[in-house]
Amino acid sequence: MLRHEVLPYIRQKLDTDGLGEQMLAACRAKEGDKELFDPPKYTTILMGALIMRAGGQISPASLEHLRALVSQVTCNVRYVLPLADEAFRSPGRAQFLAALYHYQAGVPRSFEVTSCFHCGQIESDVGHALRRCGRCKEAWYCDKDCQRGHWRDHKHSCVPMDERRMLNV
Secondary structure, three states, X not given: OHHHHHHHHHHHHHHHHHHHHHHHHHHHHOOOOOOOOOOHHHHHHHHHHHHHXXXXXXXXXXHHHHHHHHOOOOEEOOOOOHHHOOOEEHHXXXXXXXXXXXXXXXXXXXXXOOEOOOOOOEHHHHOOOOEEOOOOOOOEEOOXXXXXXXXXXXXXXXXXXXXXXOOOO
């Protein structure tokens, strides 16, 4: 239902009279504001992701602005306490950049499917199924190069399931 009814409806609303671009412009206008719990630049990125999810139209200038914003927003590699958590985790950042790179107006981009933890690409981007980390089975990669490239960040959390310790709080 979502893909066949809801997304086309939302896409049509976003594309009518440039509503999606107007929403991005409204977010951009607030990027200079200093907000503690709602970082305005990240809000612009989230708006871009929502428009891409629906397959709405984004102008080349807005796509370029979104690419530039990514480097200006905090990116945490591992867990962060909720009060300090205001933006990306590294796999989400890579996934958003891959979505910008592969953006096609009218084609919804799923952010729910498995993506490479290093480059952010999804199966439809690379043309084959992604592979799980052989050790922890938690991280996904499109190829060995991405797995090697992500190892420095991943090795701290790469623990096989039978060796994990859970706290029952």
